Amino acid sequence: MNIPTPAIVTQAGARRFPRWALLLLCVAYVLPGFVGREAWKSEDMAALGFMAELVQGSSHWLSPTLMGIPTENPAVLPYWLGAWAMQLAPAWVGADFVVRIPFALLMALAMVATWYGTYYLARNPLAQPVAFAFGGEALPADYARAMADGGLLAFIACLGLAQLSHETTPALAQLGFAALFFYAMGALPYRRHGPAMAAALGLTGLSLSGAPSLAILFGLGSTVLHFADRPADQQDTARNRRIARESVGLLMVTLLTGVLAWTLDLLRWKLMLPRADWSDWNGFIQLLVWFTWPAWPLALWTLWRWRHQLFNRRISRHIALPTWFVTVCVVATWATGSSDRTLLLALPALATLAAFALPTLKRQVSALIDWFTLLFFSGCAFTIWVVWIAMQTGYPAQPAANVARLAPGFVSSFSLFTYAVAMAATVAWAGLVRWRVGRHRAAIWKSLVLPAGGATLSWLLLMTLWMPLLNYAQSYSVLVQRTKLQLATSSGCVETLGLGLGQIAAFQFYGNLQLKTLQETPTCPWLLVEPLPDMSAPAGIDTNVWTQQDVIQHPANSGESVLLFKQK
Numbered sequence: 001m002n003i004p005t006p007a008i009v010t011q012a013g014a015r016r017f018p019r020w021a022l023l024l025l026c027v028a029y030v031l032p033g034f035v036g037r038e039a040w041k042s043e044d045m046a047a048l049g050f051m052a053e054l055v056q057g058s059s060h061w062l063s064p065t066l067m068g069i070p071t072e073n074p075a076v077l078p079y080w081l082g083a084w085a086m087q088l089a090p091a092w093v094g095a096d097f098v099v100r101i102p103f104a105l106l107m108a109l110a111m112v113a114t115w116y117g118t119y120y121l122a123r124n125p126l127a128q129p130v131a132f133a134f135g136g137e138a139l140p141a142d143y144a145r146a147m148a149d150g151g152l153l154a155f156i157a158c159l160g161l162a163q164l165s166h167e168t169t170p171a172l173a174q175l176g177f178a179a180l181f182f183y184a185m186g187a188l189p190y191r192r193h194g195p196a197m198a199a200a201l202g203l204t205g206l207s208l209s210g211a212p213s214l215a216i217l218f219g220l221g222s223t224v225l226h227f228a229d230r231p232a233d234q235q236d237t238a239r240n241r242r243i244a245r246e247s248v249g250l251l252m253v254t255l256l257t258g259v260l261a262w263t264l265d266l267l268r269w270k271l272m273l274p275r276a277d278w279s280d281w282n283g284f285i286q287l288l289v290w291f292t293w294p295a296w297p298l299a300l301w302t303l304w305r306w307r308h309q310l311f312n313r314r315i316s317r318h319i320a321l322p323t324w325f326v327t328v329c330v331v332a333t334w335a336t337g338s339s340d341r342t343l344l345l346a347l348p349a350l351a352t353l354a355a356f357a358l359p360t361l362k363r364q365v366s367a368l369i370d371w372f373t374l375l376f377f378s379g380c381a382f383t384i385w386v387v388w389i390a391m392q393t394g395y396p397a398q399p400a401a402n403v404a405r406l407a408p409g410f411v412s413s414f415s416l417f418t419y420a421v422a423m424a425a426t427v428a429w430a431g432l433v434r435w436r437v438g439r440h441r442a443a444i445w446k447s448l449v450l451p452a453g454g455a456t457l458s459w460l461l462l463m464t465l466w467m468p469l470l471n472y473a474q475s476y477s478v479l480v481q482r483t484k485l486q487l488a489t490s491s492g493c494v495e496t497l498g499l500g501l502g503q504i505a506a507f508q509f510y511g512n513l514q515l516k517t518l519q520e521t522p523t524c525p526w527l528l529v530e531p532l533p534d535m536s537a538p539a540g541i542d543t544n545v546w547t548q549q550d551v552i553q554h555p556a557n558s559g560e561s562v563l564l565f566k567q568k
Contacts, residue, residue: 006305007359009129009146012442014138017149017449028425029156029456030107032463033166034100038475039509041560042502044167045476049505051082051099051168062264067496067504067515074266075170075210078103082168096509103168106176110165111152113179113198114348117186118151118355119144121318124189126309129359150358150445154298155351157451160291162459164344170210171341177205178218178325179348185222185321188246189229199250203257212261214332214345219254221324223247228315284334291340292347294369294451298354299326305360318356325349358444366447374433377454381426381461388465403469407556410472418464425464429457473556476506482552484511486564487526495522498530498538503560522546527565537563544568 039045049066053059064071064079071079082099089098121127122144131137138146155161164171181202184195206215227247230240261267288296303323309316329346333339390399391412403410432453436446462470472478487494492511496504497518507513507528516524527546532538535551535558546565554560 005126005128005130005309007127007129007356009138009143009359009444010136010442011138011142013359013444014142014146015443016142016145017153017443017445022149022152025156025452025456026108026111026152028460030104030111030166032460033163034104035097036467037166037463038471038477039096039506040167040470040474041476041506041557042500043169043171044502045505045509046501047078047082047167047169048096048099048509049501050079051086052095052505052509054079054083055086066501067508067517069501069504071210072501073170073210074212074268075173075208076264076266077205077208078168078170078173078210081173099168103166103172106172107165109176110179110348111155113176113183114155114351115148115152117179117183117348118352119148120183120186120190121321121352122147122355124316124318126316127318127356146444147355147358150448151352151355153445153448153452154295154354155347157448157455158291158295158347158351159293159455160340160344161347162455164341169341171344173209174206174211174214174341175344175347177202177209178211178214178345181206181215181218181222182322182325182348182352185226186317188226189317196246196249200253203253204260207257207261207266208264210266211342211345212258212267214328214342215261216254216258217328217332218325219250219257221328222321223250223254225315225317225320225324226250229317287333287340287343288330291343292350294373295347295350295354298357299350301360302353302357306356319353322349322352326353354448355445358447361447369447370436370450373450373454374436377429377450377458378433380454380458381429384458384461384465385422385426391469407469407473409478409555410469413468418467422461422464425457425460429453476503476554476560477510479503479552479554479560479562480506480511483507483528483562483564484513486550486552487513493524494526494528495519495524496528497541499528499562500530500560503530503562522567525567527567529563529565531561531563535561535563537565541565 039048046066050059050064050071053066054061054064059065061080062076064076081102085098085102086095089095123140127147128140129137129143165175166172179202180198184199184202187195188199203215203219206212206218227243230243258267302319303310306316306319310319326346326349329343329349333342336342386396387399387403390396391403392414394400432449436450492513493516494507494513495516495518499507504515508515514524515528518527522545527541529537529541531551537548545568547568549564549566552562552564
């Protein structure tokens with residue numbers, strides 16, 4: 001029995017989002033955060049340190065280390081990409097900018113893969129809208145294109161995407177390759193060679209980027225779903241044989257991915273179930289709610305409205321496939337304690353599920369989304385502008401006092417270029433709001449225009465107006481500068497005890513210091529130590545050899561402070 005689709009879409013509702021506007025939105029989201037930013041603490045800075053050591057030859061390419069310390073994440077490919085970028089770039093280009101180029105391309109890959117993955121899933125016959133008695137329903141290609149626009153808008157709108165998608169860490173590489181594999185599984189029924197190569201590259205890249213367990217689970221589940229997506233008509237033997245061959249190929253690629261991860265010692269299970277208390281569950285629920293907003297309520301609505309197709313005789317690929325990806329990521333986040341960096345990989349599939357809610361939304365629900373989004377992001381933009389004005393003029397007094405308290409010593413500066421970019425983005429937001437409140441009821445993606453535009457506006461304003469403040473508070477530059485002032489008349493040889501990977505990378509990369517692990521017989525005149533919570537020195541420091549000189553504090557985070565000792 002064929003279950004009727006809940007999607008009712010006219011040809012007018014399947015009109016595409018203007019290409020120039022969609023491209024401009026993507027550029028406005030991707031570039032801020034990759035340009036004009038220092039490496040932030042601590043994963044972003046630590047990744048830069050691993051890449052630099054690969055280039056210098058002080059670390060093995062198959063097991064990257066930083067001052068002899070291995071990576072916390074069993075990844076190699078993200079560090080290779082950054083190191084190769086350093087090696088290929090001219091010397092006059094800053095290394096901390098060069099390493100962001102391949103990661104910006106990975107973010108662009110995630111966007112393109114999300115669009116095409118949604119597009120091909122929407123081409124599924126079971127995903128098509130209801131056919132009208134006298135015609136006028138959306139054409140399959142136009143409907144799929146409009147749904148893909150909605151999926152990409154939902155992806156951009158997710159609040160948790162902003163910061164993690166602009167860091168040079170394995171998390172962004174995992175996102176790019178997971179999205180690539182998601183596209184491959186969506187397009188496999190319609191294309192052969194392209195999706196096959198994308199599937200192999202996606203699983204291999206995901207495994208080498210530190211998520212081999214997720215790659216295996218994605219591959220195995222997708223193999224089962226692809227094999228189950230066979231025609232109900234048993235006479236279509238040619239297609240059944242093709243699906244069987246493709247399923248065997250997917251299984252082989254998945255197994256080879258596991259063997260590769262095992263050979264490189266990347267396959268590590270880190271099960272860490274949460275405790276049975278409310279605080280842990282409350283934190284997990286809040287992470288799900290805010291990290292995936294606004295896609296998760298739309299995704300739940302999709303599962304409810306399309307629920308009958310999940311149990312049809314033939315698998316509903318457009319619902320089952322993204323549901324499998326989201327389920328794996330949510331369970332892995334809950335069971336491994338890996339927090340938001342694992343949940344990040346669910347966003348392409350979650351955005352696709354959110355897109356399939358659009359043809360079923362009632363006008364009242366769409367209006368509620370618009371009004372909530374308008375108030376939320378307009379409030380965010382207003383707050384960012386008010387704090388920036390306070391940093392420039394000292395008025396209003398309370399925001400200026402808050403900045404001075406949270407980032408003591410910060411001196412604001414004015415940039416005409418960043419001001420112009422921020423003002424242009426704000427004017428564009430006003431124009432987008434004016435367009436949305438007009439009579440544009442036809443396009444099915446209209447409910448996600450304001451969420452995507454608001455998320456892009458807030459991120460762009462933060463990365464322009466607040467960039468100096470964020471660099472001051474989120475980077476190690478001030479800590480490194482204060483330390484180097486103490487070492488100005490001495491050599492750059494410094495021994496360390498207990499420093500974090502981010503701090504080690506910052507002192508090596510930005511401070512050009514030669515760091516060594518503390519030895520029984522010191523060879524350097526200086527020692528940097530991570531203090532205890534009360535800012536006292538930890539045990540194990542020989543007071544007959546070392547004398548404490550100073551407590552060098554990070555201006556915005558006392559937890560990043562270090563103790564400076566000098567050899568007697």
